[in-house]
Amino acid sequence: MSIWPEQFPLFPDRATAIARDIDAIYFFGLGVATVFSLLIAGLIVFFAVRYRRTSPDEVGQREQAPAWLELVWSIIPLGILLFMFAWGAQVFFDARRAPADAVEYYVTGKQWMWKFQHPSGNREINELHVPVGVPIKLIMTSEDVIHSFWVPEFRVKMDVLPGRYTDLWFEVDKVGVYRLFCNEYCGVEHSLMGGRVIAMEPADYEEWLGSGQPQTTLTKSGEQLFEEKTCNTCHLGRSFALGPSLNDIFGTEVTFADGSTAIVDENYLRESILDPRARLVQGYQALMPTFQGQVDEEELVLLIDYIKSLSEGTGASSTGN
Amino acid sequence: MSESVDTFGRRLHYLNADFGVKSWLLTRDHKRIALLYLISITIFFALGGLMAVGIRLELATPQGDLVQPDTYNRLFTMHGVLMIFFFLIPSIPAVLGNFLIPLMIGAKDLAFPKLNLASWYIYNIAGFFTLWAVAQGGVDTGWTFYTPYSTTYSNSYVIATALGVFISGFSSILTAVNFIVTIHRMRAPGLTWFRLPLFIWAHYATSLVIILGTPVIAVTILMVAAERLLHIGIFDPALGGDPVLFQHLFWFYSHPAVYIMILPSMGVVSELIAAFTRKRIFGYKFIAGASVAIAVLGFLVWGHHMFLSSQSVYAGMVFSVLSMLVAVPSAIKVFNWIATMYKGSVSWDTPMLYAMGFIGLFTIGGLTGVMLATLGIDIHVHDTYFVVAHFHYVMVGGAIMGYLGGLHFWWPKMTGRLYPVFWSKFAAIIIFVGFNLTFFPQFLLGYLGMPRRYHVYPADFQVLNVMSSAGATVLGVGYLIPLVYFVWSMRYGKRADRNPWGAIGLEWNTGSPPPQHNFHEIPTVDWDAYGYLPDTPAGTGESWGIAVPTQRQDRTQDDG
Ligand code: HEM
Ligand SMILES: [Cu+2]
Numbered sequence: 015m016s017i018w019p020e021q022f023p024l025f026p027d028r029a030t031a032i033a034r035d036i037d038a039i040y041f042f043g044l045g046v047a048t049v050f051s052l053l054i055a056g057l058i059v060f061f062a063v064r065y066r067r068t069s070p071d072e073v074g075q076r077e078q079a080p081a082w083l084e085l086v087w088s089i090i091p092l093g094i095l096l097f098m099f100a101w102g103a104q105v106f107f108d109a110r111r112a113p114a115d116a117v118e119y120y121v122t123g124k125q126w127m128w129k130f131q132h133p134s135g136n137r138e139i140n141e142l143h144v145p146v147g148v149p150i151k152l153i154m155t156s157e158d159v160i161h162s163f164w165v166p167e168f169r170v171k172m173d174v175l176p177g178r179y180t181d182l183w184f185e186v187d188k189v190g191v192y193r194l195f196c197n198e199y200c201g202v203e204h205s206l207m208g209g210r211v212i213a214m215e216p217a218d219y220e221e222w223l224g225s226g227q228p229q230t231t232l233t234k235s236g237e238q239l240f241e242e243k244t245c246n247t248c249h250l251g252r253s254f255a256l257g258p259s260l261n262d263i264f265g266t267e268v269t270f271a272d273g274s275t276a277i278v279d280e281n282y283l284r285e286s287i288l289d290p291r292a293r294l295v296q297g298y299q300a301l302m303p304t305f306q307g308q309v310d311e312e313e314l315v316l317l318i319d320y321i322k323s324l325s326e327g328t329g330a331s332s333t334g335n
Numbered sequence: 336m337s338e339s340v341d342t343f344g345r346r347l348h349y350l351n352a353d354f355g356v357k358s359w360l361l362t363r364d365h366k367r368i369a370l371l372y373l374i375s376i377t378i379f380f381a382l383g384g385l386m387a388v389g390i391r392l393e394l395a396t397p398q399g400d401l402v403q404p405d406t407y408n409r410l411f412t413m414h415g416v417l418m419i420f421f422f423l424i425p426s427i428p429a430v431l432g433n434f435l436i437p438l439m440i441g442a443k444d445l446a447f448p449k450l451n452l453a454s455w456y457i458y459n460i461a462g463f464f465t466l467w468a469v470a471q472g473g474v475d476t477g478w479t480f481y482t483p484y485s486t487t488y489s490n491s492y493v494i495a496t497a498l499g500v501f502i503s504g505f506s507s508i509l510t511a512v513n514f515i516v517t518i519h520r521m522r523a524p525g526l527t528w529f530r531l532p533l534f535i536w537a538h539y540a541t542s543l544v545i546i547l548g549t550p551v552i553a554v555t556i557l558m559v560a561a562e563r564l565l566h567i568g569i570f571d572p573a574l575g576g577d578p579v580l581f582q583h584l585f586w587f588y589s590h591p592a593v594y595i596m597i598l599p600s601m602g603v604v605s606e607l608i609a610a611f612t613r614k615r616i617f618g619y620k621f622i623a624g625a626s627v628a629i630a631v632l633g634f635l636v637w638g639h640h641m642f643l644s645s646q647s648v649y650a651g652m653v654f655s656v657l658s659m660l661v662a663v664p665s666a667i668k669v670f671n672w673i674a675t676m677y678k679g680s681v682s683w684d685t686p687m688l689y690a691m692g693f694i695g696l697f698t699i700g701g702l703t704g705v706m707l708a709t710l711g712i713d714i715h716v717h718d719t720y721f722v723v724a725h726f727h728y729v730m731v732g733g734a735i736m737g738y739l740g741g742l743h744f745w746w747p748k749m750t751g752r753l754y755p756v757f758w759s760k761f762a763a764i765i766i767f768v769g770f771n772l773t774f775f776p777q778f779l780l781g782y783l784g785m786p787r788r789y790h791v792y793p794a795d796f797q798v799l800n801v802m803s804s805a806g807a808t809v810l811g812v813g814y815l816i817p818l819v820y821f822v823w824s825m826r827y828g829k830r831a832d833r834n835p836w837g838a839i840g841l842e843w844n845t846g847s848p849p850p851q852h853n854f855h856e857i858p859t860v861d862w863d864a865y866g867y868l869p870d871t872p873a874g875t876g877e878s879w880g881i882a883v884p885t886q887r888q889d890r891t892q893d894d895g
């Protein structure tokens with residue numbers, strides 16, 4: 015139906031609602047850019063021809079364009095720019111803020127592969143199976159340098175940093191296989207650090223989940239690890255415990271010894287496990303040992319997932335920005 | 336005016352007043368130093384260009400079949416480092432600025448001639464240092480040196496290269512200080528600020544940016560070195576550092592640095608448009624003010640490189656709106672140039688072709704910059720070939736077009752020779768076509784999904800990549816032609832008289848090439864810049880104290 019030959023697409027397929035929003039503003043931006051470029055190029059050519067110098071002595075005419083033009087060509091562009099800013103910011107907000115009911119997956123990037131952990135406990139490398147029609151939030155970190163997660167058909171992208179979590183969300187509305195690229199230069203095999211996102215009907219996805227090894231969910235594994243690492247000896251949630259209770263803390267505000275506060279999110283939990291003395295919760299001693307080097311990124315995720323499960327029902331879900 | 340002549344009755348000027356290697360290497364004449372710089376930066380441009388050839392050859396096929404991935408990464412890194420720090424940043428200021436600022440303001444030299452020479456030496460030391468690092472094996476971090484890759488993971492000559500960049504910063508700073516003092520203190524009597532050519536305003540604004548920004552990158556480089564050598568945790572989270580801190584520091588310099596590259600070029604274009612329309616530039620004060628506004632606002636938008644690097648969405652919004660604001664002064668300049676053409680006497684001489692090319696390509700570069708600054712668009716195109724296309728439109732389509740236009744405009748002044756008209760117009764057209772063929776497809780590639788810095792890419796991106804590589808070949812040829820005829824012209828070109836274009840400006844009011852001390856008498860200025868008056872035919876320009884020849888002249892002149 016299109017007059018444009020199919021083998022030369024001008025933009026990637028759209029597989030999320032965000033992709034449509036982003037394309038809309040992109041086309042608007044493209045329209046503005048095209049109109050102004052043509053206008054300017056047209057004026058240059060027109061004036062160059064119309065007022066071409068005819069004799070070597072000729073001097074430009076005294077008559078100038080009227081001075082109020084300065085105002086016109088400052089204000090009109092400013093208006094268009096502010097409009098683009100506002101529209102762009104709104105789309106960006108939608109694209110960056112995951113809905114509260116998004117299902118959380120964990121992603122670890124490292125030179126040069128992607129590791130995925132499903133909530134069900136399934137793990138994958140360089141391939142991520144997801145159900146369509148379900149908002150999915152990726153909580154991502156890197157084991158080494160900065161990477162970036164990008165699926166062009168979803169129009170979403172986010173840097174993946176070592177030492178902290180960043181997040182990204184999408185809801186695929188078309189079954190299909192989509193290319194995943196690492197979009198931040200990360201060393202020798204940066205261009206090979208790709209993979210695929212495979213979007214399936216929810217039923218097929220369930221089937222796929224069940225087809226491999228029987229799995230323990232992330233929360234369950236986290237609970238086991240919580241005991242194994244003896245976290246539970248101090249964080250019992252009883253009044254005489256040495257450490258603060260972890261029940262219902264996720265998403266709430268915590269106050270530190272120096273009176274400052276913070277919202278408990280994944281990055282805060284991460285810090286508290288790896289560097290407990292960085293910020294001490296009010297009323298507690300600096301007794302907790304660091305677990306730096308004792309839990310790897312994937313185990314850390316299990317602990318965090320378990321701690322978050324202790325707050326289920328409070329409805330809080332956020333990743334710090 | 337009295338001309339000095341040598342014993343054979345030949346006119347003496349800065350090129351023949353002294354002979355020998357020593358007279359060049361120890362010169363304190365800003366004009367000779369400008370030529371020394373011209374030679375140095377041309378060499379770095381050629382080297383950077385060679386690396387680009389390697390990159391485009393590799394990308395002609397989707398597989399990584401020409402070079403190893405590691406080699407590819409070093410190629411694009413060294414390409415960026417050489418082109419940005421050793422070609423574009425010094426290009427217009429160190430060559431054209433050096434040559435013309437004293438001439439345009441009626442001074443005998445820059446304020447600190449010895450510092451000027453020192454800056455050339457420092458630049459070369461920095462360059463050799465960097466080339467030494469290349470010879471050792473080069474660097475593979477990208478010209479952006481992002482941490483912790485650069486501080487912990489890269490197995491290449493990061494510190495050596497970064498120190499090269501560090502040293503080159505001193506040469507920029509010396510040049511900038513020299514310009515600022517010269518412009519403040521050494522203007523000819525009567526040459527008030529608003530009588531200055533816009534080229535001077537542009538260089539003044541650029542110098543401010545250099546002085547304020549360069550120390551930040553210098554300190555950042557030292558921190559990278561400290562972390563890499565001494566494992567002091569600044570940027571690597573494994574050592575307790577923050578990798579995003581590096582990005583803030585880097586872009587706090589490097590965003591303003593893009594204006595270090597483009598502002599001087601805008602200054603050149605203002606001169607070209609006025610001279611080749613023989614008209615007073617429209618909105619003089621707006622263009623001058625826009626240069627300063629860009630220099631100031633340019634320091635407030637660095638975060639637009641970091642929308643997706645874990646910066647908060649609110650910070651992203653602030654940087655987005657500020658980036659939009661910085662586009663306004665750029666738009667003002669473009670519209671004022673075009674309004675100047677209205678009812679002008681538009682010549683189609685080679686420099687004007689470059690000026691018109693500049694306006695068109697810079698417009699595309701700027702408008703795609705606006706798209707990138709739009710948060711909702713950047714989320715998809717950040718760090719893709721769309722960005723690569725954007726900044727090449729600004730830096731190659733804009734900055735280099737302006738540089739070449741300026742070189743063609745002032746070449747007769749600098750060398751006393753004319754270059755072949757046909758070949759120069761031919762080259763300008765080839766460059767324009769080759770440039771668009773090279774970089775336009777990259778906009779499409781980026782939106783389609785090709786990330787930047789990819790050695791291997793999916794096969795469906797090949798057609799556009801082949802177009803780009805083909806365009807690069809055309810562009811390369813386009814750049815070689817001027818190299819050939821400029822060198823040729825120095826010996827065989829027709830002699831130019833003092834004002835071959837019939838332009839107004841103090842630099843045209845002295846010999847071509849100028850005498851050693853620029854002017855036999857320091858002029859007193861009681862006119863505005865670009866005072867082309869319609870009721871005064873170009874022939875009687877003497878009446879406002881500026882030599883405008885009776886006829887536009889491409890004939891041999893008495894000067895010889
Ligand atoms: C109208 C004014 C401009 C705007 C609004 C603008 C906007 C932007 C934005 C938002 C980015 C970041 C894109 C990303 O990484 O996702 C960018 C990148 C870049 N811009 Fe511009 N820009 C403008 C003018 C310029 C100029 C004048 C130059 C150079 C002379 C320039 C050179 C660059 C470079 C080198 C990069 C890429 C840096 C890198 O990531 O390697 N831009 N620009
Ligand atoms: Cu990568």
Ligand SMILES: [Cu+2]
Pocket residue numbers: 589590593636637639640
């Ligand atoms: Cu920038």
